[in-house]
Amino acid sequence: MTDRQVFPPLTLRATGLSCGRGGMTLTADLSFAVAPGQCLLLRGPNGTGKTTLLLTLAGIVTPLAGTFELEGTDSEAGPQLHYCGHRNAVKPRLSVRENLDFWAQVNGPTGLDIQEALAEVGLGELGGLDAGYLSAGQSRRLALARLLVTHRPLWLLDEPTAALDAEGHELVTRLLDRHLDMGGLALAATHDPITLPDPGRMETLALGVRT
Amino acid sequence: MSIDTTPKQSWWSRIAHPGQFVAWTSPLLWPLTILTAVLFIIGLWFAFFNSPADYQMGDTVRIMYVHVPNAWLSQFVYGVMTVSALGTLVWRHPMADVSMKAAAPLGAMFTALALFTGALWGRPTWGTFWEWDGRMTSTLVLLFIYLGIVALWRAFDDQLRAARIIAVFTLVGAINIPIIKFSVDWWSTLHQPASVFRADGPTMPGSILTPLFVMFFAFTFLFLTLHLKAMHTEVKRRRVMGLQRRMAQGDAA
Amino acid sequence: MTALRAMLGRELRLALRGGGDVLTLVLFFIITGAIVAFAVGPDSVLLARIAPGMVWVAAFLAMLLGLDRLFRPDHEDGALILLRQAELPLSAAIAAKVMVHWLVSALPLILASPLLALQLAMDGETFWRMVASLLVGTPALAAFGAVGAAVTVSIRGGGLIAPILIAPLSIPVLIFGVGSITASQSSAALLFLAALSLMAVSLAPFAAALAISSAED
Numbered sequence: 001m002t003d004r005q006v007f008p009p010l011t012l013r014a015t016g017l018s019c020g021r022g023g024m025t026l027t028a029d030l031s032f033a034v035a036p037g038q039c040l041l042l043r044g045p046n047g048t049g050k051t052t053l054l055l056t057l058a059g060i061v062t063p064l065a066g067t068f069e070l071e072g073t074d075s076e077a078g079p080q081l082h083y084c085g086h087r088n089a090v091k092p093r094l095s096v097r098e099n100l101d102f103w104a105q106v107n108g109p110t111g112l113d114i115q116e117a118l119a120e121v122g123l124g125e126l127g128g129l130d131a132g133y134l135s136a137g138q139s140r141r142l143a144l145a146r147l148l149v150t151h152r153p154l155w156l157l158d159e160p161t162a163a164l165d166a167e168g169h170e171l172v173t174r175l176l177d178r179h180l181d182m183g184g185l186a187l188a189a190t191h192d193p194i195t196l197p198d199p200g201r202m203e204t205l206a207l208g209v210r211t
Numbered sequence: 212m213s214i215d216t217t218p219k220q221s222w223w224s225r226i227a228h229p230g231q232f233v234a235w236t237s238p239l240l241w242p243l244t245i246l247t248a249v250l251f252i253i254g255l256w257f258a259f260f261n262s263p264a265d266y267q268m269g270d271t272v273r274i275m276y277v278h279v280p281n282a283w284l285s286q287f288v289y290g291v292m293t294v295s296a297l298g299t300l301v302w303r304h305p306m307a308d309v310s311m312k313a314a315a316p317l318g319a320m321f322t323a324l325a326l327f328t329g330a331l332w333g334r335p336t337w338g339t340f341w342e343w344d345g346r347m348t349s350t351l352v353l354l355f356i357y358l359g360i361v362a363l364w365r366a367f368d369d370q371l372r373a374a375r376i377i378a379v380f381t382l383v384g385a386i387n388i389p390i391i392k393f394s395v396d397w398w399s400t401l402h403q404p405a406s407v408f409r410a411d412g413p414t415m416p417g418s419i420l421t422p423l424f425v426m427f428f429a430f431t432f433l434f435l436t437l438h439l440k441a442m443h444t445e446v447k448r449r450r451v452m453g454l455q456r457r458m459a460q461g462d463a464a
Numbered sequence: 465m466t467a468l469r470a471m472l473g474r475e476l477r478l479a480l481r482g483g484g485d486v487l488t489l490v491l492f493f494i495i496t497g498a499i500v501a502f503a504v505g506p507d508s509v510l511l512a513r514i515a516p517g518m519v520w521v522a523a524f525l526a527m528l529l530g531l532d533r534l535f536r537p538d539h540e541d542g543a544l545i546l547l548r549q550a551e552l553p554l555s556a557a558i559a560a561k562v563m564v565h566w567l568v569s570a571l572p573l574i575l576a577s578p579l580l581a582l583q584l585a586m587d588g589e590t591f592w593r594m595v596a597s598l599l600v601g602t603p604a605l606a607a608f609g610a611v612g613a614a615v616t617v618s619i620r621g622g623g624l625i626a627p628i629l630i631a632p633l634s635i636p637v638l639i640f641g642v643g644s645i646t647a648s649q650s651s652a653a654l655l656f657l658a659a660l661s662l663m664a665v666s667l668a669p670f671a672a673a674l675a676i677s678s679a680e681d
Binding site for chain 3: 055058059060061078079081082083085086087088089090091093094098101102103105106107108146152
């Protein structure tokens with residue numbers, strides 16, 4: 001972990017963003033900016049559009065109104081973000097290492113080595129095991145390892161701590177903190193409290209506040 | 212003197228709003244209905260009383276006045292669906308979704324009618340209800356495609372999401388229909404070399420053409436009227452569903 | 465390129481570790497041939513006459529069987545969403561999937577087709593024409609199948625509706641496929657079949673990608 005890649009300074013800026021699915025507006029007229037090294041926590045009760053907002057920012061759901069932009073990216077550059085959703089996209093018939101290796105190849109192996117990433121999330125010993133034998137928490141760790149094997153400046157995390165134990169919570173905090181160190185950006189929707197060592201890096205956006 | 216403060220909207224964006232669309236096109240509905248009815252009365256009068264019986268087919272030739280317009284509509288409606296599908300995919304026009312959805316059952320109905328009248332006509336003329344003739348077979352395949360699209364609409368819970376997916380399938384179908392037609396023609400000539408089934412003679416006298424022409428427009432306007440009405444119904448159905456969902460949400464909160 | 469190769473490798477591994485899926489398809493293909501013989505009776509002249517059509521029907525049905533696993537598992541575990549942030553375009557990923565689908569569900573059928581030819585009393589010359597027509601035509605079936613599977617991927621229990629959508633589209637493939645075995649103009653039919661396959665294979669990944677990206681929207 002000596003040669004840390006530092007991301008170019010990027011800012012995620014959303015203006016008047018409204019998101020929704022199935023013809024229903026869930027989050028209306030949001031404006032926010034996330035600066036390099038900053039993490040924006042999305043909070044709010046169930047059904048207030050945290051996941052939809054993340055999917056919108058990932059370019060999967062079309063915004064109903066408004067715009068968002070990752071300022072400072074080179075238009076030639078490929079995908080700039082990692083999305084980590086509820087579902088882990090872990091194939092039970094592939095081994096743990098094969099699963100991770102696939103995503104590294106498909107996303108571009110610009111980050112950690114497979115074995116290093118597995119060790120980082122605490123699956124170092126299980127590389128040869130079929131992923132079908134992993135527990136829910138271990139699958140989650142494998143999904144998080146995917147973020148490490150490819151360097152992408154923007155992380156969109158949906159309940160990153162789901163199914164994880166206390167040590168797993170620390171792991172998420174550690175990974176997030178290191179990502180921000182490198183000048184990365186993150187948005188995380190979570191019900192669990194995430195406390196970064198430096199609270200100045202966190203901002204909270206409360207969704208679903210009825211006016 | 213009053214100053215018009217409302218921003219100028221083009222007719223295009225105006226009809227993009229479902230409510231506006233209904234408000235704008237509702238006045239068209241009655242005139243269209245009346246026009247269709249008048250055309251049908253004239254056309255049927257010509258067809259029944261003011262056109263000659265065929266010297267070979269006798270009175271059964273009058274089935275043609277219903278059959279040919281239906282056969283034309285079976286293809287025209289797919290054209291309407293294809294244009295609407297482009298509207299959905301390219302311009303994300305909300306009314307294009309509605310138009311696509313409203314057209315599918317109508318297309319299936321006209322295609323089924325074309326096949327049915329074709330079979331009724333075929334029995335006295337060819338001596339069989341069904342013949343694996345190129346034209347009939349490709350119409351049957353077209354009916355399968357329509358029914359598949361109708362089934363697809365019914366299978367989706369979320370109609371808004373369904374629209375774009377079905378638009379993709381409609382376009383794939385549109386590319387395929389000429390190929391299907393070509394392959395079926397090739398196939399039927401292979402198995403029945405002599406094409407004895409010429410529905411339309413080489414020349415048609417004016418006394419047959421006039422009722423055919425009128426019935427052609429009568430059926431086309433029937434489609435336009437039904438399509439518009441079905442679009443209004445669909446807009447209202449979506450509004451009801453939206454309200455129900457909002458109520459359910461209001462209760463939850 | 466590495467991304468495409470990784471995609472192909474993963475799809476192949478998943479399909480081959482699928483616990484005998486390939487074998488099931490081949491068995492289905494062969495059993496269909498046997499059922500035809502039982503239904504029609506052991507009249508080898510009649511069987512030989514309908515054999516080309518029956519081979520294509522059996523191949524068409526067998527390829528439908530494997531369709532549900534083309535996109536549905538990836539849709540359900542979220543992999544399709546993640547593939548949209550990959551270095552390779554979604555249509556390329558889908559093209560890789562279609563290629564592997566052909567490798568694991570059409571190629572085994574072609575390899576097993578001698579058995580079916582025996583069952584249906586096919587003569588040697590017809591057999592080779594059948595192999596050629598299956599080789600040329602099955603890519604189009606895989607491509608149309610991929611469109612149908614992509615359109616129905618977000619429908620719960622959509623595996624049932626996909627065949628209804630795919631069958632009308634596949635009619636030209638069946639017509640030219642059987643034609644290239646039996647017809648007097650069999651070489652023309654084979655050329656039509658090749659044209660159809662090329663067109664379907666080149667367009668289907670884009671159509672399927674469009675349908676899949678709309679499915680999440």
